[in-house]
Amino acid sequence: MMVMQxxxxxxxxxxxxxxxxxKRECREEAKKTNDLTKSLEENIKILKDKFVNDSTVxxxxxxxxxxPRVKCCIVFIEGMIDFKHINMxxxxxxxxxxxxxxxxxxxxxxDIKNKVLPVNxxxxxxxxERILQSICYGDTIxxxxxxxxxxxxxxxxxxxxxxxxxxxxxxxxxxxxxxxEHIITNISLIRRKxxxxxxxxxxxxxGKQTNTAICITYIEGIALESVLVKLEQRLNRIDIxxxxxxxxxxxLISDAPLSTFPTVGYTxxxxxxxxxxxxxxxxxxxxxxxxxxxxxxxxxxxxxVSEDYYDHFIFGSFNRFVRxxxxxxxxxxxAIYLALVTYHQEMIPxxxxxxxxxxxxxxxxxxxxxxxxxxxxxxxxxxxxARMPTAVGQTVNIVGTLVLGQAAVExxxxxxxxxxxxxxxxxxxxxxxxxxxxxxxLRFILLILSSILGLYGYFIGIILIYLHLMSIRSxxxxxxxxxxxxxxxxxxxxxxxxxxxxxxxxxxxxxxKNLVRQISNxx
Amino acid sequence: xxxKIVFIPxxxxxxxxxxxxxxxxxxxxxxxxxxxxxxxxxxxxxxxxVELLDVSGGAQTQVSTKVLSVEGETVFDAxxxxxxxxxxxxxxxxxxxxxxxxxxxREDIIEAISFFRQDAEARGDLYVMVSKEYDAREIxxxxxxxxxxxxxSLAKSLxxxxxxxxxxxxxxxxxxxxxxxxxxxxALPVVTLLSMDDKTVPVLSGAAIFQKSRMIGYLDEEETKAxxxxxxxxxxxxxxxKIGTGRISLxxxxxxxxxxxxxxxxxxxxxxxxxTKAVINEVTGNPEFSYMEMLDGIKRLSEEQLKSKxxxxxxxxxxxxxxxxxxxxxxxxxxxxxxxxxSDNYEAEFANIAVNLTVTVEIPNTSxxxxxxxxxx
Numbered sequence: 001m002m003v004m005q006x007x008x009x010x011x012x013x014x015x016x017x018x019x020x021x022x023k024r025e026c027r028e029e030a031k032k033t034n035d036l037t038k039s040l041e042e043n044i045k046i047l048k049d050k051f052v053n054d055s056t057v058x059x060x061x062x063x064x065x066x067x068p069r070v071k072c073c074i075v076f077i078e079g080m081i082d083f084k085h086i087n088m089x090x091x092x093x094x095x096x097x098x099x100x101x102x103x104x105x106x107x108x109x110x111d112i113k114n115k116v117l118p119v120n121x122x123x124x125x126x127x128x129e130r131i132l133q134s135i136c137y138g139d140t141i142x143x144x145x146x147x148x149x150x151x152x153x154x155x156x157x158x159x160x161x162x163x164x165x166x167x168x169x170x171x172x173x174x175x176x177x178x179x180x181e182h183i184i185t186n187i188s189l190i191r192r193k194x195x196x197x198x199x200x201x202x203x204x205x206x207g208k209q210t211n212t213a214i215c216i217t218y219i220e221g222i223a224l225e226s227v228l229v230k231l232e233q234r235l236n237r238i239d240i241x242x243x244x245x246x247x248x249x250x251x252l253i254s255d256a257p258l259s260t261f262p263t264v265g266y267t268x269x270x271x272x273x274x275x276x277x278x279x280x281x282x283x284x285x286x287x288x289x290x291x292x293x294x295x296x297x298x299x300x301x302x303x304x305v306s307e308d309y310y311d312h313f314i315f316g317s318f319n320r321f322v323r324x325x326x327x328x329x330x331x332x333x334x335a336i337y338l339a340l341v342t343y344h345q346e347m348i349p350x351x352x353x354x355x356x357x358x359x360x361x362x363x364x365x366x367x368x369x370x371x372x373x374x375x376x377x378x379x380x381x382x383x384x385x386a387r388m389p390t391a392v393g394q395t396v397n398i399v400g401t402l403v404l405g406q407a408a409v410e411x412x413x414x415x416x417x418x419x420x421x422x423x424x425x426x427x428x429x430x431x432x433x434x435x436x437x438x439x440x441x442l443r444f445i446l447l448i449l450s451s452i453l454g455l456y457g458y459f460i461g462i463i464l465i466y467l468h469l470m471s472i473r474s475x476x477x478x479x480x481x482x483x484x485x486x487x488x489x490x491x492x493x494x495x496x497x498x499x500x501x502x503x504x505x506x507x508x509x510x511x512x513k514n515l516v517r518q519i520s521n522x523x
Numbered sequence: 524x525x526x527k528i529v530f531i532p533x534x535x536x537x538x539x540x541x542x543x544x545x546x547x548x549x550x551x552x553x554x555x556x557x558x559x560x561x562x563x564x565x566x567x568x569x570x571x572x573v574e575l576l577d578v579s580g581g582a583q584t585q586v587s588t589k590v591l592s593v594e595g596e597t598v599f600d601a602x603x604x605x606x607x608x609x610x611x612x613x614x615x616x617x618x619x620x621x622x623x624x625x626x627x628x629r630e631d632i633i634e635a636i637s638f639f640r641q642d643a644e645a646r647g648d649l650y651v652m653v654s655k656e657y658d659a660r661e662i663x664x665x666x667x668x669x670x671x672x673x674x675x676s677l678a679k680s681l682x683x684x685x686x687x688x689x690x691x692x693x694x695x696x697x698x699x700x701x702x703x704x705x706x707x708x709x710a711l712p713v714v715t716l717l718s719m720d721d722k723t724v725p726v727l728s729g730a731a732i733f734q735k736s737r738m739i740g741y742l743d744e745e746e747t748k749a750x751x752x753x754x755x756x757x758x759x760x761x762x763x764x765k766i767g768t769g770r771i772s773l774x775x776x777x778x779x780x781x782x783x784x785x786x787x788x789x790x791x792x793x794x795x796x797x798x799t800k801a802v803i804n805e806v807t808g809n810p811e812f813s814y815m816e817m818l819d820g821i822k823r824l825s826e827e828q829l830k831s832k833x834x835x836x837x838x839x840x841x842x843x844x845x846x847x848x849x850x851x852x853x854x855x856x857x858x859x860x861x862x863x864x865x866s867d868n869y870e871a872e873f874a875n876i877a878v879n880l881t882v883t884v885e886i887p888n889t890s891x892x893x894x895x896x897x898x899x900x
Contacts (some may be wrong), residue, residue: 155691166871172625308761324745341549341550342547342548342549342550343546345548345550345553345614345616345617346616346617346644346646350555350557350617350619350675353550353555353617354576354578354586356550357550357551357555357576357578358579358585358586360549360550360551361551361578366549367549367550368547451547454547466894
């Protein structure tokens with residue numbers, strides 16, 4: 001009885017809180033309409049109320065030397081602004097310049113905006129919400145006594161990371177710049193590569209608390225409208241507290257969020273983004289994240305590396321083939337080895353069987369269990385290595401290779417072939433970094449299936465994976481596009497990288513709006 | 524819709540039911556049988572002798588074999604009794620050879636091979652051979668001429684017999700086919716023991732020929748080669764032609780034997796043409812020919828001698844009433860109606876069949892030095 005009562009009370013309080021929340025929201029809405037007044041002091045008070053308990057917000061009052069009745073105040077947040085800029089371009093002209101000839105003007109604020117402030121971006125606004133956001137985003141607010149509007153003066157200036165070579169997707173040949181956390185820098189990196197007015201940037205703000213800026217980038221006339229509309233719909237639907245990385249958005253706009261295969265692409269490299277935009281894709285840049293998203297994203301993009309296009313096409317094709325084979329190997333090798341050794345011994349050549357049975361002699365664990373354990377240990381090492389400081393990382397390597405590689409075999413804890421299989425499978429996972437998330441899990445699923453059913457289990461798994469891949473789409477584009485067909489221009493950029501003079505068309509569906517990329521360059 | 528959902532797990536369930544015999548089994552838990560031998564013991568018991576792989580592991584793999592003999596009512600009975608001796612279940616997926624003793628073969632070879640034919644593990648491509656003069660188990664117990672595993676080395680030498688063409692390369696499935704069709708009599712390789720220095724090693728020699736499933740006689744190496752000529756299975760090997768006291772070795776570069784069936788007045792007639800391409804490889808003695816004479820002479824002599832060999836083997840097969848050349852198959856392919864007419868009494872029919880044999884030996888080129896080495900004065 002008591003428990004029930006308690007439960008009821010809890011439910012009731014919860015209901016109350018929800019009601020209260022509603023009320024609070026209502027009050028906030030009411031405040032929004034409560035805009036600035038004509039009195040400077042009151043305006044300052046309104047803003048101070050808003051930023052109560054935040055001492056990084058600085059209110060600086062001053063007057064003009066020649067026209068002391070021009071009382072004004074600038075508001076900005078320390079750390080978000082460029083001090084030199086504020087001193088030289090905002091305070092100095094307003095203090096030192098002779099404003100007497102403006103004294104007769106009917107709209108002093110307008111004149112200050114037009115004739116006094118030597119700043120590139122000044123905006124007039126009376127929307128309190130907009131003003132608050134501007135302050136938070138590094139603008140300086142200029143308030144003038146006697147006016148109920150404020151000037152939003154651009155003064156952003158915070159420490160940004162320099163453009164460095166990205167950690168992921170390193171190349172031997174090709175541009176070495178990578179995106180940073182600063183959205184404007186990232187946009188400039190893209191803009192620098194496509195000098196074309198058709199390149200469009202559409203800004204949005206997402207995240208109720210963080211107000212994160214995101215930017216949709218595409219080339220008008222190449223990108224598909226249907227994809228753009230879908231993307232905007234999905235972005236508008238997002239109702240989230242905060243966005244700390246583009247990964248949030250990737251998950252929220254993905255077609256198959258339960259699938260471990262990525263249906264939204266991401267990259268740290270501007271050249272990759274530009275190449276994808278040129279093929280008709282749309283990029284989403286998120287402030288604060290060096291990873292730019294691209295949609296639609298199909299499976300074959302995972303094995304396309306920017307360097308393929310910079311190297312000789314035969315070498316590029318070979319590398320791509322290696323990547324494709326490796327990603328199949330990484331999920332198959334442990335499962336097939338297990339199936340052969342424990343179910344289908346007749347498929348092993350006699351000589352190999354002899355050496356296998358010799359190495360298995362005296363090993364206590366069954367092959368299936370030792371494979372699963374070794375693969376788990378490999379993943380533990382991988383995860384440990386990823387988070388460790390570089391100095392400690394080496395220790396992990398040594399411990400991993402020595403302890404697992406040699407000592408375990410010599411102590412007869414696992415057999416040598418299991419180590420070899422784990423090593424091959426582990427190395428081949430790393431070859432396609434964007435697929436690691438799915439391949440690591442699939443490897444275990446296939447391994448377990450084949451430990452229960454042998455090769456039958458393995459093939460059931462492969463068939464299910466294939467069906468899954470065939471069933472998903474990314475923004476209306478089939479995920480397996482151009483992998484399953486070899487005709488015409490379907491296959492020219494999938495299993496191989498065709499020479500540039502033959503790649504006259506953009507990929508099907510994605511580039512359908514403007515299919516012809518170039519006329520043939522063959523002499 | 525509900526119906527459709529029911530159908531989704533159906534393929535998965537069916538996979539379980541339609542899958543063949545398999546089970547989770549670790550490699551080191553099975554006794555790999557590489558070779559087997561079947562003998563007849565007392566009171567109609569079968570003695571199964573197996574050669575098992577005995578691998579000791581670790582960094583250095585050491586392979587040796589163990590030979591065990593078990594007695595049983597049937598071969599399969601003996602196979603299962605093996606567990607009590609060895610402790611592990613035998614694994615037959617890697618068995619290379621099956622040796623059947625002459626005694627068993629003369630009685631009925633089907634008894635000995637039916638386990639290997641019907642078992643899921645045993646392969647169809649294992650070699651079946653007959654042991655001559657010795658028991659089959661003595662062959663498996665003999666010394667290993669090369670390598671670590673006797674069965675392996677026997678299987679290898681049978682595989683390499685293609686450079687010799689003196690033993691038929693008969694696998695279990697060819698034997699099965701021959702036995703089932705009745706249009707060809709099987710011929711199995713013969714293995715016997717040879718004393719070399721202080722070792723006794725198995726050697727292959729000739730063939731054992733069967734009528735239906737019973738062994739009826741042996742062929743020596745020369746006869747075996749002649750049989751292979753008529754079966755059109757020769758692709759290489761050596762043809763030795765006698766010229767007076769000298770000998771000339773011809774290396775066979777290719778052979779094509781065509782067997783045509785003619786029916787004249789309801790009488791079957793076989794028209795066999797043997798066309799052999801060979802080059803002169805070795806000349807001993809001192810045949811006194813000029814170059815052109817020599818080529819012509821060698822060609823004529825080789826043809827004559829090969830033809831007489833072929834005729835001899837046909838006569839021998841007729842005597843045994845065993846159609847080891849597969850003429851029955853040819854008749855069936857050419858004239859099925861005729862085959863069904865004579866099939867009931869084919870042995871007798873075969874003994875009286877008329878054969879017209881044409882042999883041509885073509886010598887397209889010779890070695891550069893074709894004359895015998897002459898001693899200086």
